[in-house]
Amino acid sequence: MATSKIMNRRDLEFLLYEWLDVEQLLTREHYAEHDRETFDSVLDLSEQLAEDHFAPLNRLADTDEPYVGGDGRVVQPAQVHQALAAYTASGLPASVFDAERGGLQLPFVVHQAASSYLQAASIGVFAYPFLAEGNAGLLVAHGTPEQVATYADPVIAGRWYGTMALSEPQAGSSLGDLTTSAVRQDDGNYRLTGTKMWISGGDHELAENIVHLVLARTPGAAPGVRGISLFIVPKHLVEADGSLGERNDVALVGLNHKMGYRATTNTLLTFGEGLATPGGRVGAVGHLVGEEGLGLGYMFHMMNEARVSVGAGAVALGYTGYLHALDYARTRTQGRTLQHKDPTSPPVPLTAHPDVRRMLLAQKAYVEGGLALVLFCALLVDESRTQPDPEAAREADQLLGLLTPVAKSWPSQWCLAANDLAIQVHGGYGYTRDHPVEQLYRDNRLNPIHEGTAGIQALDLLGRKVREDDGAALRLLGTRIHAATRAATRAGGPAATYAAALDDAWSDVVRVTGVLWEKGDPVLALANASLYLEAVGHVVVAWLWLEQLIVAGEREGAFYDGKRAAARYFFAFELPTTGPRLALLASLDTTTLDLDPDVL
């Protein structure tokens, strides 16, 4: 029975230790310095920061959203500065980085589990360190030692933040159309000119510097994505000794005002507009990362982790909403049951009503299933990096690639649905800003959009991931699923029944995948890719519920009873909904292909 309304520590420990057995990572050289106590203390620390600093400011960070003051600087509440300062002071910004960089060298899966407290407590505020981590990780992977020391280390230390500057106003998802230009100068640096849109954390006063990682096009570069290079463009230039120098020619044009996720500034930035004149000249000074023309590849190197973390954020929002709804439903009394309708009897808790129980159980199945999904993928990140067996590492990487679009999109859809149900459980109260669930719903609505829309995830899954290496990743996933269904069949009881249903559903997925690509026509195959993504997502999460059920086994106690109840719900109410989706896909339906948009 959960007590905190941020995250459920018992569930995190179940997933990390009882199911994923993350302690086996301690046998790897990379994590040999740690022990379970380290992992637990990181969870403790994150929970404490979430309780003390992040959760208390979350409503304020929404109502007092960032604005541009008279001096052109972004203004945010002092509490936002303080919470981030506390996070920096905790050392957690360095969680996943190597000890030689001053990092804690923690497993990504432990870091992700710990971060879920901060995401649940105030996702809009936690976005700054989240973005910074991805930014520094990319530089560590692809920058020169000097670039890493100059631009990544201050971010790892939590002193600076960083961005990923991809989109432009005329080119959102279509990165091949970006037009920001970067011209090489005699000193080997570049000067950038252009406009970037939707840049989260693109400007603020939360740190003394911001490291923008900017995609731009060099003169004469190939059209499309092959002509894109990656540049480090700091807000303030950095002197040789690491101190801050001149203001670079990158300027905030405006803030986007969003429905939710408001604590995160989302910006329109111009580069090279002459709003500063570094070195006495117009043009944003940029430093090339790696080689020209390979920028998109570097950017996407971090994409699996970034997308898994977006999914984890969606889970965290759904999870905390569920815990709030559960608390409300247990304490709020309303009406009477069908069994005892006597109006003179006292009203019953909301949990006495079957439809409220259905809404709570659905939320539990979505958010605990989603948490299993994102932690499983986070462990694959660790496996792909630290597995000593190269074949096992390759398999982990392959499975991670396949599951990434699912881990990003499934929680974005279903943990948002959980937030919707959390409002409904609260009734009218849930629709007011006196309860947190409406903000969670608004915040979570961003997740199906950013870091690649749901539609793009669907094309990634069906157009690329299931086809790579002749479908090896899909076969690998099938192997894992069958291992679970075999174990469940041996266990007997409900687990065996669910295993049979899952085997059938997986066979359907494999068959439908074959039907879709039978003619090798991408237009026909991808016509209903979104439905494919939804169906695969539900089948994958059904598998993860079966995994949890197997671990729960016959163990006694309310916690395991809860796992059994949620698994039962998922197999009774959710998995069957994949049937019509897969049937439509198998029919090679062309409704949307045939549609002339002029008739809409």
Added chain:
Amino acid sequence: MATSKIMNRRDLEFLLYEWLDVEQLLTREHYAEHDRETFDSVLDLSEQLAEDHFAPLNRLADTDEPYVGGDGRVVQPAQVHQALAAYTASGLPASVFDAERGGLQLPFVVHQAASSYLQAASIGVFAYPFLAEGNAGLLVAHGTPEQVATYADPVIAGRWYGTMALSEPQAGSSLGDLTTSAVRQDDGNYRLTGTKMWISGGDHELAENIVHLVLARTPGAAPGVRGISLFIVPKHLVEADGSLGERNDVALVGLNHKMGYRATTNTLLTFGEGLATPGGRVGAVGHLVGEEGLGLGYMFHMMNEARVSVGAGAVALGYTGYLHALDYARTRTQGRTLQHKDPTSPPVPLTAHPDVRRMLLAQKAYVEGGLALVLFCALLVDESRTQPDPEAAREADQLLGLLTPVAKSWPSQWCLAANDLAIQVHGGYGYTRDHPVEQLYRDNRLNPIHEGTAGIQALDLLGRKVREDDGAALRLLGTRIHAATRAATRAGGPAATYAAALDDAWSDVVRVTGVLWEKGDPVLALANASLYLEAVGHVVVAWLWLEQLIVAGEREGAFYDGKRAAARYFFAFELPTTGPRLALLASLDTTTLDLDPDVL
């Protein structure tokens, strides 16, 4: 091809004239003074008011939500006052009332169609006349002639507004638990004491008076809903000559701050707290409507219309969101198609991407299907009132009763889903407050909650409506559905295929209804009532798409092609989703009944 982004006039005319043939109402004595030109001019007028006054203020009405000023009065932007004054000046508040009351005596279905423009343009502002209409309608039906003249006529004239004051803080949906008391005085009036929560339009300065219709309990009344009486409690007492007298003892305690629908004040009111002393004494003066103990019945007399109108509001929000998404998708270019990926070619409109077309077609199917549903029900209101054949009138009433929970809940779910898709089509832009779709999504989220939550609609449908009169209403609906499937079968082609699918789905609904009630155990029967409501809703809307397809027939033109495309979508993508829901119901699943909430 739609041009207005508020509502599609062509579709309204198709539904009203080509499908529902509302001109046949002109043969009824009650509407004999009208002609089609009257109907059209009411649509024109509403469209004009929506364009000129309501749509332009909708964002302002959200950002500048009502607040309580220093003098304790509610402050709202001048534009809200002006828009409502324009609506009053138009005479439309009197639309559905009899000529003898100064009304226009228009069919409810025409009024509902016309009102959809105002609901789409600014549902939060239009809520004031909407609530007032229901209030006056109730008094006209159940008040004394003097009560009607004193309290309803000024509302019909648009000079005053009115509320329905049911809920209390401790008793939301459970009206039997309300505790507001009403004590009869020597003069025949009552004095009320108590607190009411969630009262929309409960206070404001938009009109000189507000007529509260308040449910309260008289001393010694029976417990539960049988002890509830209905009272007129005006904000200002009314003198014999109709002029305003003293301030009554009803006071605004606070405004609820909502996620959306912000223009409508939502209030916590106290009665009899001594904040005014009418006649020199504490206690809110109330006038009994009808007889003591029958209050809830009077209140529910108007419930069919009120719930259909809530559904219509949900449709209108979904509809205008769709039109905005369609406009955006046609003009915004982004990326390239799978057929033509050359990065040097110009980017294509969003409508060129199949997944965007899917999202637009889904919205079209939801909002046009929803509009058909609410207008069909609105016509049933007229039929039940003006059908000269008493048997036909009774049937209309029966069908209306059955369909009311569907008309309230289906659009609240699926037209909200349409708003979600409208955001997704806009990408990041849709998540900003620079585009209207995020507000529509927030506004529409109220609809599954107020006027009876979705869960309560489900109990109404499965627990009451399908059982009344030995299932007569369900059989009646079956007759209507079979008439359509027979006609579609005769027509052949896709319509015949859809008809077969609909016949099967309807058989399943009938069979499942029988299975659920086979043991006569309400606990078991109603365990998954929400899924029943969803399944029946989709089957009903599938039928209404078949009806529209039959009317479209072989007619040429983009409009009819659009109807055929949306019908095709609904039968391919939506109707099949009822299969798993009905199968779960047929299995008498007890997952939620068996659940011990302590394990959550």
